[in-house]
Amino acid sequence: MRRSHAPVFWLLFGAGGMLSALVGPVLVVITGIAVPLGLLPPDALDHAHLLALARHPLGKLALLAVVALFLFHAGHRLLHSLHDLGLHTGLGARLLFYGGATAGSLATAGVLWAIGF
């Protein structure tokens, strides 16, 4: 029997859904609302701190997990929502959404690698 690729994308969807349910709201609050409005200490999210986070191996792993899994979760969900909207999609849409998530993940990994240790 030919193996399906569905479990791979479902696993990435599930992992991204779990991670975004756990840390998504608080990340949006920190980076998008609290820091821009100055509600947190002024050195929060400053250049030196984020650089230190992005240079640490565990920090790299966390940043990559957040961006890549959010993208795969969103890509999977949006792809299947097209069906709900009456759009019958094929290989092209799968390539677009999963390929987009893959490209974003690879770009994140590349940037994190280029930032160095």
Added chain:
Amino acid sequence: MTRHRPATPPPTWRRPMAGWWRRHPAHRRYMLREASALFLAAYALVLLAGLVALLRGEAAYAAWRAMLATPWSVALHALALLFVGYHALTWFQVMPKTMPPLPVAPRHITNAGLLLSALLSLALLAAVWVAGA
């Protein structure tokens, strides 16, 4: 049998599917939840842009921070917070129903357990915050 079949089959009424999700509150909530993915993807791209800015140097990073501080950005993040928060709420509503039984009693995730986990996480955050200050 065939001689009783009408020459042209009578027209069958088909329920139109366009806009189906607008007809029922539960379906509207479902589509709102699915729309959270748009905001989640956009937010992931904002973070990726921040990492690219971090790589390009302090000036680029300052520009990314300045972009985040615009009123439009804060307003969109507030909207994204509503959608991502709704995703989180529905995720934890669905998760206990999709999980296999736990090896320990009470065999499934309870609301009290979820609440206790959230409170313990808050307590841990507070402890780390105080220790770091």
